[in-house]
């Protein structure tokens with residue numbers, strides 16, 4: 078019998094946890110999970126030093142499966158919980174796994190203010206254009222005109238561009254990729270983890286079971302093909318005419334800059350009160 | 359920010375200082391070892407945040423002003439899981455916003471302290487006037503059914519002491535403890551001699567000593583409370599607001615959910631004696647009594663003094679622990695009273711509990727009716743001793 082290869086992912090999954098996971102077949106959440114784990118493996122981070130925080134949603138179910146310090150918090154609040162952890166233990170690597178609704182609807186306020194502070198937290202948004210967990214209501218990223226269970230006649234809302242939102246609010250690392258581009262996604266996630274400051278990786282993802290079905294997007298495989306065909310590296314996207322741009326979206330790193338990080342600024346403040354011999358401790 | 363300069367508290371002889379209630383809460387928190395505060399400004403609690411923003415950096419503690427109260431409660435829960443003694447302070451509107459987070463802290467058993475300096479409501483209400491209208495919100499504010507630990511002082515010194523106690527209970531019982539105050543108590547100044555810091559009893563959460571593989575942070579035991587590790591220290595545990603098993607993993611199994619819910623209930627209800635604190639004043643020979651808490655109990659005490667001078671056998675009972683409600687103590691002291699006046703700044707939140715405990719106006723052991731008289735104010739003013747005295751003369 079052929080030897081079953083030991084996959085990297087198995088090293089990081091919780092052995093005590095009862096599987097199977099909650100995600101539907103064809104969902105992108107698993108791809109993102111694999112990508113996050115491969116990034117962590119390659120960066121050789123200490124598991125004890127990683128905190129993975131999420132809100133509520135299909136995507137936010139991720140922390141329960143992985144062997145880190147994990148916190149499945151409240152809908153929209155993951156970044157605020159993560160802020161508490163990062164502030165108290167700045168040496169920890171704190172990451173947030175969140176959905177488009179979790180991070181930009183109910184949690185929009187925490188998203189923009191964490192970006193403004195430039196606190197060293199990495200936010201990975203699994204952006205599937207829908208509220209998956211509650212059965213398919215439209216979210217702030219559901220394309221205008223698309224169907225959801227609460228927009229049976231087509232959504233009349235305008236959409237958020239999560240990357241532009243992050244940039245506008247002051248995030249110092251902002252990138253977009255898709256679940257199809259798993260290798261690129263791993264690269265961006267690594268860069269985001271290594272970046273000192275508030276980093277956002279917007280991962281366009283497929284919810285074939287609800288968003289895909291309601292909008293006749295075809296099989297999960299077809300939705301992956303669409304991600305490949307509809308997204309373009311930023312430079313190529315910029316060359317398109319305004320008309321052509323309507324049907325495409327850019328992938329790549331939009332912002333990567335060094336600015337003072339929040340917990341470091343706080344540490345500076347604390348230093349003012351330390352006696353000279355205590356400094357550097 | 360008008361306040362005293364904060365003294366180095368390790369001095370040998372404790373001196374008398376003039377201090378505000380909110381200041382006493384901030385100093386009590388520091389004495390208890392608070393090292394993380396997240397908050398959002400709101401009258402009449404803001405001084406607590408202001409003082410801690412000045413004091414915490416000096417001690418290497420963390421202060422962060424968040425974008426709202428939901429973020430504040432979230433941040434203190436996150437920090438507490440990383441090992442902090444964490445606290446936030448707010449008032450009515452902010453307290454309402456925090457309720458979902460308070461429920462999370464109770465469900466996931468994360469120690470933290472929430473101060474609510476009560477002001478008039480509902481809605482924006484009376485930002486600069488006192489009230490006692492969050493007594494029920496402090497108990498039933500979050501959705502889902504689980505008991506609460508809520509303390510309510512009535513003086514500046516007690517604000518200091520009960521803040522320390524709130525931290526101790528939060529750590530001991532692994533839960534969110536609410537400390538109520540009110541606008542008058544928070545802003546009132548009194549001369550106090552703070553207790554010697556060395557004599558202050560501090561309780562810290564129990565941490566696991568077993569190997570991480572064996573660690574179950576929600577395991578039932580005779581005390582109903584399991585040790586709590588901190589993030590980043592080798593125990594890579596999972597925390598969720600979902601119903602969970604002993605390891606914190608989500609579950610739908612009725613037996614596991616029942617174990618959890620019973621444990622959350624029992625860890626409080628089976629420790630009533632440790633949790634409940636009351637003050638009984640001149641109750642030994644009393645035939646009539648006043649039941650009041652917080653700021654109203656100060657008027658009640660003065661009313662007792664006035665009535666005693668006139669030869670009336672009147673006493674006062676005051677809960678310092680509002681929740682769990684001191685059922686037994688209330689029954690013990692008040693059951694045989696001919697008249698009970700319940701004085702409070704709301705529409706009858708304490709008196710409702712009192713009537714529940716008494717089982718109504720019929721005293722079956724004496725085969726007599728008792729009078730339960732409600733003295734309520736809901737207009738931003740406090741109850742005065744004279745009002746209570748006059749009411750006593752009226753109702754006898």
Ligand SMILES: Cc1ncc(C[n+]2csc(CCOP(=O)(O)OP(=O)(O)O)c2C)c(N)n1
Pocket residue numbers: 133134135136137152175176177178179180203205207208209210211216
């Ligand atoms: C305060 C609150 N409001 C509403 C909900 C219900 N709810 C759960 S998940 C969810 C939406 C999740 O959507 P998204 O964040 O996009 O994640 P996805 O499920 O698509 O991965 C909602 C509305 C909740 N749990 N809490």
Ligand code: SF4
Pocket residue numbers: 099100101103104105106135136205209210283284285286287288
């Ligand atoms: S509902 Fe959609 S987002 Fe949720 S698990 Fe299924 S496919 Fe994924």
